[in-house]
Amino acid sequence: MASPAAPSAASTETAGSSHCCFCSMQCGMELVPSDKTSVGLAIKPSPSFPVATGRLCQKGLNALDHVVHPERITEPRMKTGSGAELLTEAWKPAAWNEAYSSIAGRLRDIGTRHGKHAIAVYGGGSLTNEVCYLLGKFGRVALGTRYIDYNGRYCMSSAAAAGNQAFGLDRGMTMPLSDIRSARYIILAGTNIAECQPTMMPYLLDAKKNGATIVTIDPRNTMTSKVADIHVRLQPGFDSVLVNGLLNVILAERLYADDFIRERTVGFERLEEAVKPFTPDRVEEISGVLAGVVRTIARGFAKAETGIVLTARGLEQQINGVENTLNYINLSLVTGKIGRPGCGYGAVTGQANGQGGREHGQKADQLPGYRLLENAADREYVANVWGIDPAELPGKGVSAYEMLQKIDEGEIKAMIVLGSNPVVSSPNSSWIGKALQKLELLVVVDMFETETAAYAHWLLPGSSFLEGEGTLTNLEGRVFHRSQSLELPGRCKHDYRIICELADALGRGDYFQYEGIEDVFLELARATAGAKADYSGITYKRLQEENGLFWPCPSDDHPGTPLLFRDRFHHADGKARLFGITPNMPAEPVDRDFPYVLTTGRVSSHYLSGAQTRRTEGLNKKAPVPVAEIHPWLAGQIGLTVNGRIRLTSRRGSLVCDAKVTEGIHPRTVFVPFHWGGQLSINRLTNDALDPVSRMPEFKICAIRVEPEPKPAEAY
Numbered sequence: 001m002a003s004p005a006a007p008s009a010a011s012t013e014t015a016g017s018s019h020c021c022f023c024s025m026q027c028g029m030e031l032v033p034s035d036k037t038s039v040g041l042a043i044k045p046s047p048s049f050p051v052a053t054g055r056l057c058q059k060g061l062n063a064l065d066h067v068v069h070p071e072r073i074t075e076p077r078m079k080t081g082s083g084a085e086l087l088t089e090a091w092k093p094a095a096w097n098e099a100y101s102s103i104a105g106r107l108r109d110i111g112t113r114h115g116k117h118a119i120a121v122y123g124g125g126s127l128t129n130e131v132c133y134l135l136g137k138f139g140r141v142a143l144g145t146r147y148i149d150y151n152g153r154y155c156m157s158s159a160a161a162a163g164n165q166a167f168g169l170d171r172g173m174t175m176p177l178s179d180i181r182s183a184r185y186i187i188l189a190g191t192n193i194a195e196c197q198p199t200m201m202p203y204l205l206d207a208k209k210n211g212a213t214i215v216t217i218d219p220r221n222t223m224t225s226k227v228a229d230i231h232v233r234l235q236p237g238f239d240s241v242l243v244n245g246l247l248n249v250i251l252a253e254r255l256y257a258d259d260f261i262r263e264r265t266v267g268f269e270r271l272e273e274a275v276k277p278f279t280p281d282r283v284e285e286i287s288g289v290l291a292g293v294v295r296t297i298a299r300g301f302a303k304a305e306t307g308i309v310l311t312a313r314g315l316e317q318q319i320n321g322v323e324n325t326l327n328y329i330n331l332s333l334v335t336g337k338i339g340r341p342g343c344g345y346g347a348v349t350g351q352a353n354g355q356g357g358r359e360h361g362q363k364a365d366q367l368p369g370y371r372l373l374e375n376a377a378d379r380e381y382v383a384n385v386w387g388i389d390p391a392e393l394p395g396k397g398v399s400a401y402e403m404l405q406k407i408d409e410g411e412i413k414a415m416i417v418l419g420s421n422p423v424v425s426s427p428n429s430s431w432i433g434k435a436l437q438k439l440e441l442l443v444v445v446d447m448f449e450t451e452t453a454a455y456a457h458w459l460l461p462g463s464s465f466l467e468g469e470g471t472l473t474n475l476e477g478r479v480f481h482r483s484q485s486l487e488l489p490g491r492c493k494h495d496y497r498i499i500c501e502l503a504d505a506l507g508r509g510d511y512f513q514y515e516g517i518e519d520v521f522l523e524l525a526r527a528t529a530g531a532k533a534d535y536s537g538i539t540y541k542r543l544q545e546e547n548g549l550f551w552p553c554p555s556d557d558h559p560g561t562p563l564l565f566r567d568r569f570h571h572a573d574g575k576a577r578l579f580g581i582t583p584n585m586p587a588e589p590v591d592r593d594f595p596y597v598l599t600t601g602r603v604s605s606h607y608l609s610g611a612q613t614r615r616t617e618g619l620n621k622k623a624p625v626p627v628a629e630i631h632p633w634l635a636g637q638i639g640l641t642v643n644g645r646i647r648l649t650s651r652r653g654s655l656v657c658d659a660k661v662t663e664g665i666h667p668r669t670v671f672v673p674f675h676w677g678g679q680l681s682i683n684r685l686t687n688d689a690l691d692p693v694s695r696m697p698e699f700k701i702c703a704i705r706v707e708p709e710p711k712p713a714e715a716y
């Protein structure tokens with residue numbers, strides 16, 4: 001196979017400016033000529049983008065490597081076999097027109113035999129707003145299928161559902177990051193910012209300099225908890241117990257914001273009822289968190305003049321993820337710490353465009369701007385923008401994991417994956433490869449032959465972040481423009497072109513006529529006019545001139561909305577909803593056979609399924625394999641020897657890996673990062689129980705057995 005051509009800069013002077021492809025901070029970067037790298041370019045932090053001025057973390061600094069990696073796919077590739085044959089068959093290079101006509105022909109044939117809902121689309125949150133928008137439109141208009149969802153289902157879905165329920169609106173953060181500096185009390189729950197959004201740390205350190213108290217709540221001591229004044233080492237699954245304890249103290253000691261609750265919320269009575277039994281002593285009994293600590297945090301947060309609560313996947317990726325999130329939101333609301341400077345609640349978005357990626361119609365039940373497929377007026381509005389009859393729009397589909405289940409059950413026969421690697425990132429993953437072998441057609445659009453692409457009939461070479469222009473929306477809700485800085489290598493195409501050309505091959509090209517990517521954005525902006533995530537006042541020109549704009553931004557002269565909910569929440573009555581949360585057990589409690597808890601997450605040098613960072617030498621050498629964190633007590637229990645390996649076994653699978661013995665982790669909990677595939681994939685063990693509302697899998701809790709693994713003799 002041809003290797004990618006040396007990159008050529010799209011403009012000549014500096015190679016241009018961009019934004020990192022990895023996390024939701026979306027730090028600005030510049031590509032500068034360099035004789036120190038083989039490609040003659042290097043990445044430097046942007047001196048001007050205001051989110052992380054002058055800063056990039058190690059992932060950002062190394063983000064060029066995967067783009068120019070020799071394993072980059074630079075031409076369409078095909079396989080002719082089916083099922084297990086695909087795993088051994090060699091790829092054949094093909095022409096684009098051959099790819100389009102073959103794929104379209106097979107899709108038409110599958111549609112004729114099984115109906116249009118036999119075809120599914122699986123998208124991602126790394127893609128630009130324009131590509132996410134087009135993918136949603138492609139699913140509904142070109143394919144007519146109800147089955148489209150995306151990897152953000154595994155990511156922000158619990159936070160999104162909770163935001164909608166409590167505030168009537170899902171924007172990860174209710175305030176700009178700059179407000180962190182003036183918060184006097186900051187609670188960070190299940191969020192490891194130092195490793196996952198490293199350039200956010202200066203905001204926390206500034207807050208500390210200004211006198212803020214920082215509390216971290218996590219089963220592990222993390223890089224983030226190092227900056228905390230109080231660290232609660234919480235057993236996974238006990239967030240709602242702890243928060244009920246905090247609320248109990250706030251209510252019992254009348255530390256709540258009376259006026260705010262009366263004027264701006266409903267539901268206080270049910271909250272009061274639910275938290276009554278959770279006295280600090282009871283919380284200590286159930287969770288092991290000392291009653292005194294519960295009182296200290298409750299009083300500190302409630303009495304502070306300003307305060308911010310941030311949560312992330314730690315408590316969201318659970319079957320009680322929505323309820324856990326709602327409870328942390330309760331904390332912000334009862335103390336009146338929302339809608340004014342220095343205050344706010346934030347679910348820290350994960351992926352580059354995890355925020356925009358869920359706003360524009362990739363989600364099973366949504367149309368652009370968060371309009372809903374099940375709302376007649378919303379259907380009519382969007383159908384009108386798209387020039388189709390509202391009756392042509394399909395209904396809502398199912399979540400990402402449930403689509404995979406429908407493949408296994410035989411209902412879905414074809415799938416197009418763009419921007420995700422579900423074989424690695426899905427829970428209880430060992431069956432997924434087998435299920436994908438049942439597909440009559442799997443098309444993967446990616447930069448690499450990923451673990452998922454190994455099951456594909458067609459692998460199409462898409463664009464990297466440096467090659468595609470577009471807009472993204474960062475964790476604050478700030479929409480910004482990213483320009484193209486490199487030419488496409490080989491025969492790669494822009495993702496958006498691939499979608500439009502495939503629509504054309506399917507005979508639906510009339511609905512996908514764009515003069516360029518900005519044209520797609522203008523249609524997106526129109527499709528969101530008047531909707532919750534209103535982008536209609538945003539243009540490329542404004543984004544370039546104003547360093548981004550916070551949505552909602554409903555008109556040309558609207559300044560955007562950095563701080564949400566100043567006067568009203570997004571429910572029809574303008575009020576936020578408080579909820580009474582009764583803590584529930586995880587789906588798989590520990591028992592005699594599986595006595596410990598496995599929790600999973602990230603390390604600083606890898607990103608998600610590792611497709612990009614395992615191909616980045618500077619990052620991969622820091623974490624070439626997964627290492628389990630275990631407590632010395634547990635190491636003693638199982639008789640682990642120095643440098644010994646361990647075997648972790650759940651009801652679904654088993655992983656052998658190295659162990660790092662650390663006092664920092666909760667004694668009965670083991671943490672393993674999930675960035676590897678095959679035999680190194682921890683997702684073969686995780687539980688696929690789903691939150692009943694968000695359909696988020698319980699990545700953060702399952703029951704395991706832990707044993708020492710005898711080293712094979714040849715290892716010495």
Ligand SMILES: Nc1nc2c(c(=O)[nH]1)N[C@H]1C(S)=C(S)[C@@H](COP(=O)(O)OP(=O)(O)OC[C@H]3O[C@@H](n4cnc5c(=O)[nH]c(N)nc54)[C@H](O)[C@@H]3O)O[C@H]1N2
Nearest residue numbers: 190191192196236237312313314350351601602604607608
């Ligand atoms: N380096 C790096 N950065 C990333 C990513 C990456 O893969 N690598 N991915 C990006 C994406 S898409 C996302 S979604 C974010 C994720 O960002 P985070 O959610 O911050 O990352 P995680 O490591 O998944 O989980 C956070 C913490 O939750 C803790 N935790 C586990 N169970 C519980 C629990 O029951 N309660 C509480 N309170 N805490 C618990 C874990 O110990 C962990 O430290 O990061 C983004 N940034």
Ligand SMILES: Nc1nc2c(c(=O)[nH]1)N[C@H]1C(S)=C(S)[C@@H](COP(=O)(O)OP(=O)(O)OC[C@H]3O[C@@H](n4cnc5c(=O)[nH]c(N)nc54)[C@H](O)[C@@H]3O)O[C@H]1N2
Nearest residue numbers: 151154155419420421425445446462600608609611674699
């Ligand atoms: N056990 C466990 N599992 C988890 C989690 C956890 O905490 N624990 N976290 C979950 C979370 S929060 C998330 S977000 C998911 C993510 O899971 P995935 O979506 O599987 O992760 P990625 O590695 O980002 O996959 C993106 C794929 O798209 C490709 N890609 C990237 N950018 C582009 C682009 O611009 N164009 C094209 N065409 N392709 C592109 C990459 O090469 C990669 O193959 O994993 C989830 N899985």
Ligand code: SF4
Nearest residue numbers: 020023026027057060
């Ligand atoms: S903090 Fe996030 S966006 Fe910034 S350089 Fe690191 S990975 Fe990229």
Ligand SMILES: [Mo]
Nearest residue numbers: 154155350351
């Ligand atoms: Mo994520």
